[in-house]
Amino acid sequence: MNIVVCVKYVPDATADRHFESDNTVDRDGTPGLLSELDEYGVEQALQLKEKGGDEETTVTALTIGPESAVEAVKKALQMGADKGVHVVDDAIAGSDAIATSKVLAEAIKKIGDVDVVMCGLASTDAGMSVVPAMLAERLDLPQVTQGSVVESQGKDFRIKRDGDTATEVIGASAPLLLSVTDQSGEARYPSFKGIMAAKKKPLDTWSLSDIGVDAGEVGLASAWTAVESTEARPPRTQGEIVKDEDGSGATALVGFLASKKFI
Amino acid sequence: MSEVLVLVDHVDGAVRKPTYELLAIAKRLGSPAAVFIGAADAADAVVEAVKGYGAEKVYVVDDTEIKGYLVAPKAEVLQQLATQANPDAILITSSAEGKEIAARLAIKLESGLITDAVDVQAGPVTTQSVFAGNYTVQAKVTKGTPIITVKPNAAAPEEGAGAGVKEAFAASISESAKKAKIFASQPRAASGRPELTEAAIVVSGGRGTGGNFEPVENFADSLGAAVGASRAAVDSGWKPHAFQVGQTGKTVSPQLYVAAGISGAIQHRAGMQTSKTIVAINKDEEAPIFELVDFGVVGDLHTVLPAATEEIIKRKG
Numbered sequence: 138m139n140i141v142v143c144v145k146y147v148p149d150a151t152a153d154r155h156f157e158s159d160n161t162v163d164r165d166g167t168p169g170l171l172s173e174l175d176e177y178g179v180e181q182a183l184q185l186k187e188k189g190g191d192e193e194t195t196v197t198a199l200t201i202g203p204e205s206a207v208e209a210v211k212k213a214l215q216m217g218a219d220k221g222v223h224v225v226d227d228a229i230a231g232s233d234a235i236a237t238s239k240v241l242a243e244a245i246k247k248i249g250d251v252d253v254v255m256c257g258l259a260s261t262d263a264g265m266s267v268v269p270a271m272l273a274e275r276l277d278l279p280q281v282t283q284g285s286v287v288e289s290q291g292k293d294f295r296i297k298r299d300g301d302t303a304t305e306v307i308g309a310s311a312p313l314l315l316s317v318t319d320q321s322g323e324a325r326y327p328s329f330k331g332i333m334a335a336k337k338k339p340l341d342t343w344s345l346s347d348i349g350v351d352a353g354e355v356g357l358a359s360a361w362t363a364v365e366s367t368e369a370r371p372p373r374t375q376g377e378i379v380k381d382e383d384g385s386g387a388t389a390l391v392g393f394l395a396s397k398k399f400i
Numbered sequence: 401m402s403e404v405l406v407l408v409d410h411v412d413g414a415v416r417k418p419t420y421e422l423l424a425i426a427k428r429l430g431s432p433a434a435v436f437i438g439a440a441d442a443a444d445a446v447v448e449a450v451k452g453y454g455a456e457k458v459y460v461v462d463d464t465e466i467k468g469y470l471v472a473p474k475a476e477v478l479q480q481l482a483t484q485a486n487p488d489a490i491l492i493t494s495s496a497e498g499k500e501i502a503a504r505l506a507i508k509l510e511s512g513l514i515t516d517a518v519d520v521q522a523g524p525v526t527t528q529s530v531f532a533g534n535y536t537v538q539a540k541v542t543k544g545t546p547i548i549t550v551k552p553n554a555a556a557p558e559e560g561a562g563a564g565v566k567e568a569f570a571a572s573i574s575e576s577a578k579k580a581k582i583f584a585s586q587p588r589a590a591s592g593r594p595e596l597t598e599a600a601i602v603v604s605g606g607r608g609t610g611g612n613f614e615p616v617e618n619f620a621d622s623l624g625a626a627v628g629a630s631r632a633a634v635d636s637g638w639k640p641h642a643f644q645v646g647q648t649g650k651t652v653s654p655q656l657y658v659a660a661g662i663s664g665a666i667q668h669r670a671g672m673q674t675s676k677t678i679v680a681i682n683k684d685e686e687a688p689i690f691e692l693v694d695f696g697v698v699g700d701l702h703t704v705l706p707a708a709t710e711e712i713i714k715r716k717g
């Protein structure tokens with residue numbers, strides 16, 4: 138089986154994130170990492186491989202992003218992925234989800250013979266949670282997304298999904314696209330052996346021309362949406378803090394709620 | 401005036417509140433046309449419901465053939481309808497399913513997509529809240545038919561009758577849209593409390609509850625509030641995932657948010673930071689949640705909440 142897991146390199150959410158003057162996300166000024174939500178995708182891909190008896194299954198970690206984004210692929214290789222692909226091209230900068238999904242789709246076609254495309258729930262920066270559905274649409278694959286439990290039997294896959302109004306079991310047969318949530322099971326840490334082994338694993342770097350995408354189809358200038366303005370929210374100012382002593386806390390709390398007309 | 405399509409968000413024909421909010425937004429942009437994809441025998445009730453909130457037209461699409469499949473068929477329906485109706489914009493609720501339908505539709509129509517709008521004005525110009533609520537972004541679609549997914553509570557529903565002209569629409573669904581099947585579906589049990597994303601007041605409990613949510617629930621009930629939880633509480637199995645507030649749970653933006661026994665990690669903040677008023681009860685005065693509160697009590701939730709609940713019930717008589 139061939140599994141491609143899509144991993145994104147994102148600015149660290151616990152650091153201070155901001156925008157550039159052209160309203161794109163500042164990706165150089167903030168330390169980055171493999172999106173935590175994509176670690177769950179890597180974990181599930183590796184579990185599918187282990188379950189299928191390692192030998193026949195190849196897990197390829199794929200990322201689209203600037204030079205630094207290769208770190209996301211390297212982390213996936215350290216966790217246990219077999220191969221890496223990094224699509225990097227100046228023209229990609231500022232791409233929206235639509236263009237990103239186009240580049241990912243063409244890269245997946247070039248990897249070829251893919252049985253499972255695995256994605257995370259959302260990227261932790263843009264967080265639109267739309268790239269997996271767009272990829273499924275572009276690749277004409279059945280879309281089995283937001284799984285909290287993944288089960289497989291040969292080429293048949295089932296996931297449990299906690300929807301807005303119901304919990305569902307959905308499924309399809311490979312080739313298909315899966316995405317998993319942070320409920321799907323803790324992601325493993327790279328072992329020392331894994332870190333050493335990763336250095337010898339194949340890692341390809343492709344440009345847009347390698348995958349046959351025209352530079353005019355991607356990037357900030359050809360995005361189908363435009364950000365008009367970005368504004369930092371005024372930081373919340375701390376209000377009154379009281380210490381509870383012999384029930385004074387409850388009284389003060391109820392007093393506050395009443396003053397704001399919540400009672 | 402051109403039509404603005406609103407995909408009706410419903411559970412077995414029961415229209416959900418965000419639909420009415422979308423209709424209020426649609427009025428700012430053009431002539432609201434609701435799209436109901438569901439059971440034919442529920443259609444008349446749905447038409448009546450959305451008409452009361454200004455729908456001028458209601459497209460009815462019988463879902464018998466596509467009910468058992470995931471989002472792909474719905475995207476095909478909307479594509480075919482949009483090609484016929486040529487709307488000025490398409491509005492969909494920002495739920496997990498809504499966003500996936502919108503994503504596929506955007507590719508099909510070669511149209512720009514904006515997700516998670518918290519406001520939409522004529523243009524359409526959207527407002528989004530990003531980076532855990534630390535930034536506000538205004539954006540526009542520059543290609544094709546604007547497709548916008550809108551968060552609950554982005555607008556107040558506006559009562560007022562529209563013409564509500566019912567029109568059946570028959571879509572032809574491809575075989576490849578039917579490859580992902582729904583094998584089982586277990587509706588969420590009704591809690592009797594307001595919906596988390598729609599509630600005016602949300603009271604959430606975290607690890608500090610120690611697994612006993614009773615004080616949180618009783619306090620919530622005294623205020624008529626919805627109950628939420630941190631991921632630590634969900635991971636401990638104290639509440640189902642549907643209760644989770646935060647980056648990988650629900651985003652809420654109520655008038656009042658109360659965090660009890662929650663430290664205030666960035667991922668939790670991402671789901672509640674835009675609440676109007678924030679209150680926290682936490683034993684640890686150093687807890688980061690106190691950085692964002694309008695009012696905070698340093699104390700044990702197991703004593704503060706029951707006492708406050710009693711006091712509120714007394715005041716309400």
Ligand SMILES: Cc1cc2nc3c(=O)[nH]c(=O)nc-3n(C[C@H](O)[C@H](O)[C@H](O)COP(=O)(O)OP(=O)(O)OC[C@H]3O[C@@H](n4cnc5c(N)ncnc54)[C@H](O)[C@@H]3O)c2cc1C
Pocket residue numbers: 173174319605606607608609629630631632633644645646647648649650660661662663664665666667668671681682683684687699700701702
């Ligand atoms: C990719 C990713 C996604 C995530 N998504 C989410 C998400 O969507 N939502 C979310 O909530 N978290 C999320 N998290 C987890 C988040 O980082 C925190 O771990 C989590 O929010 C902590 O929950 P907590 O505040 O309940 O627990 P803790 O951080 O353990 O805090 C418990 C608090 O309770 C207080 N306390 C203890 N006893 C009492 C008492 N008797 N009375 C009063 N106070 C008491 C303590 O002082 C402490 O401040 C995510 C993490 C990652 C990596």
Ligand SMILES: Nc1ncnc2c1ncn2[C@@H]1O[C@H](COP(=O)(O)O)[C@@H](O)[C@H]1O
Pocket residue numbers: 142143144145146174175178199200201202234237241255256257258259260261263264265266267268269
């Ligand atoms: N630049 C990228 N490179 C690789 N995978 C990506 C990229 N952007 C998004 N993805 C995948 O799509 C998922 C959802 O992303 P998003 O729609 O941006 O929230 C992520 O969890 C990744 O699996």
